[in-house]
Amino acid sequence: MADPGSEAGSEYPADPRPLIRGGDILILLLAAGLVGASFGAFWGPRGEGETALVTVDRSVLRELSLDQDGVFEIEGRIGLSTVMVDGGRVRFLDSPCPGRYCVHSGWLHRSGEVAACLPNGIVVEVLGGEREFDAINL
């Protein structure tokens, strides 16, 4: 009658044990953690790259961490190209090529983005993280 554990007219007697016990709390914590992790995976910033792979004539010259800002000189076929890392992004700053199309490519930050100085044989590609696009249409 005055039992708080059962609804009025319930055919079941009150359960003396608490509704939520130790194991439940563990499951609750695990579930909450998973929701948090999934939220990050599904709704968080996606596709941000972690490193920039610099190749010269197909051989990997160096891998730059996008966490470490800096300006790097890369020796290519016809001279020195300058590559800059700043705030998680990377770009060609200067290149000895005539058209400077590589410099026009601007900043790259998404995993899979590529810029190239073909006359100098240098390719910069953003790697790591989750690749958001299979190709970028230019």
Added chain:
Amino acid sequence: MSRDAGLAGRRRYRHYYPAALLTAVTLVGAGLEACGKTPEASRARFQAMGTLVEVSVYGEDAATADAAGAEVEALFDQLQQRWDPWGDGELGRLNAKAGGIEPLVVDEELAQLLDGAAAISRDSEGLFDPAVGGLIRMWAFSSEELVPTSPPDAEKIRQAVAAGRPLYEIWRADTRQLLLGPGTAIDLGGFAKGVAVDMAIDLLRDQGIENAIVNAGGDLRAIGRHGDRAWRIGVRDPRGEGVLAAIDVEGDESVFTSGDYERYFIFEGRRYHHIIDPRDGYPAPGVSSATVIHQQAAVADAAATALFVAGVDAWPRTAARLGVTQVMLVETSGTIHMSPQMEDRTWLIPDPKPEVNIQQIPAL
């Protein structure tokens, strides 16, 4: 007795109901997590036709993907040699003979290419015209090795435009004859790359590869899909430095963009880009980029150029004449013009959303 056991069972079940629900949610969540981690496509990359070419293959072992990439590379190298307007291949030799009174006879393979290009040249009413090779060279956009620094002399441009005749007028398909006047040259940029991508896809299919992208400097044809999802393509923002639109592509479709943001130079504060309007010999104004989705890469390639030149007012008519339905033009002001068929499948990324103008492609 049995009633007691049943009661106890239901009581226990009632107690565990919240925990069971949470467990189920957890399992579904974990399943979704696992789905996001499908295996990646294999990629091969090389340099050809003045651009970076990437072949992505899904669902094949690494050795098969590598071999396919090598075959596509060999194909591109061969085509580049034959179709370079200023090299020593078929097209280069032809251009070197320009200026004679007699028409030049073209070999069968190049004739096929010229047939296709001439048809699009005619359908676009000369807005796409490979016979402006002389002008492109004058502007120094014909080679990676040239340095465009200032516009050519205005009088020279005027003369070249006045003397120029579009490809469909100087090409005779039945006799494979091409009449190249003095200063005239054929430059198949804006078409040859598309044809090469089409041929590369045929090559991959011949090897039993069903899921692939051939991406030539950002212009691509995709077949099949990426495992349990479509291929995801990002279209570059012509002014910002990110992605303007996301498009899912599957089955067999090409996505080509002509833009003013890569091949250009600045002279006296003005931007001069490489897409030359055959009607006046100057870079076509008003548009930053034109994107076309069409099955064949060759058509998508030439149509993107023609629609860029047509501009924000005239593009729907040109699209109708070319038989393309999925078009997006970005005006230099940032306004986006799209056909309804393009809008249906395009997800615009920038926030706030750019102004969008939907235009029907008329029936002709």
